[in-house]
Amino acid sequence: MSELLKILGSRYPVIQGPIGELNDPKMVAAVCEAGGFGMLALGFTRELGAIKEMITEVRELTDKPFGANLMIAMNPANEKILEILAEAGVKTVTTSAGSPKKIYPKIHELGMKGLHVALDFSFALKAAEAGADGLVVSGCESGGLRTLNPESSNMVLIPLVCDHVKVPVAAAGAVADSRGYRAALALGAQGVQIGTRFLSAAESPASxxxxxxxxxxxxxxxxxxxxxxxxxxxxxxxxxxxxxxxxxxxxxxxxxxxxxxxxxxxxxxxxxxxxxxxxxxxxxxxxxxxxxxxxxxx
Ligand SMILES: Cc1cc2nc3c(=O)[nH]c(=O)nc-3n(C[C@H](O)[C@H](O)[C@H](O)COP(=O)(O)O)c2cc1C
Structure with missing residues (x-):
């Protein structure tokens, strides 16, 4: 079993990419039941009661592991949210949009693992040094927030990062079918994070x-x-x-x-x-x- 699968605990190394505040426990459970790693998108959500309800709802729909995304610089409630997730038995989170330095000691103290989302090579190295257990490496073709810098596509970025870090890497960006999935694995990633393809899925709560x-x-x-x-x-x-x-x-x-x-x-x-x-x-x-x-x- 790959290091990434050990961290995720899912059947396949296919992570549901978080989409802002777009959440539906049924969608998370559908990803888990299909063998992927479903995720709640908690980047901007501060209402702890609502988070607890969503976790309960996912739990009622699946007994498979699922995770949550925290956006480090966007949400002052992250520490509280981590405690709620840990209490509910969530073992793995992803972190994005901010420096991972402060949050990883807390993640580990709670007995959890974290994958940090890195949008370029230097951020990937820093996240691995800061204690991230794995990386979601996201090339410029991805949906979501991007830096203002010139950025590389996954064809360049994934092998570059994989050659320089010891932690497992999931590739995010432009993976929508088996060709993209196999390409990501061929580039050195142990799995993928899927944003746009799941956003447009039948079960997606998107309009x-x-x-x-x-x-x-x-x-x-x-x-x-x-x-x-x-x-x-x-x-x-x-x-x-x-x-x-x-x-x-x-x-x-x-x-x-x-x-x-x-x-x-x-x-x-x-x-x-x-x-x-x-x-x-x-x-x-x-x-x-x-x-x-x-x-x-x-
Ligand atoms: C509309 C939109 C919103 C997103 N919001 C988040 C977010 O809140 N947190 C995050 O870490 N990534 C976010 N992402 C990135 C995705 O989770 C995923 O990494 C990315 O979409 C992968 O690229 P793909 O769309 O080509 O699959 C977002 C992506 C999209 C398309």
């Missing part, structure tokens, strides 16, 4: 409008939107395309990050464009989580 934005996304149909100190990968829509073509418009001033959650929940992508990875271009039908995972690991 129909969001799923359609992914299904209709052409090659080259995503871009990086600057948001203060970071970028976010989003799917280009007609309104955004107009703005991108206007030389007088500074895109960093056009959208407010505070509207992101509202827009993504409601499907109002003029308010804030839909999130999605480059791999959206190759996703053309909605499938169940079970079908996605079975095909992926086949």
């Amino acid at each position: 129909q409008a969001w799923k359609e934005a992914i299904l209709n996304c052409p090659d080259g149909g995503t871009t990086l939107l600057p948001l203060g100190g970071m970028n976010v990968r989003i799917i280009i829509n007609p309104r955004l395309a107009e703005k991108m073509n206007d030389p007088d418009i500074d895109l960093s001033q056009e959208y407010n990050m505070m509207n992101m959650g509202k827009a993504w929940r409601s499907g109002d992508f003029d308010l804030f464009p839909a999130g999605g990875g480059q791999v959206s271009a190759s996703i053309t039908e909605i499938k169940s989580v079970k079908d996605i995972i079975e095909e992926m690991v086949s």
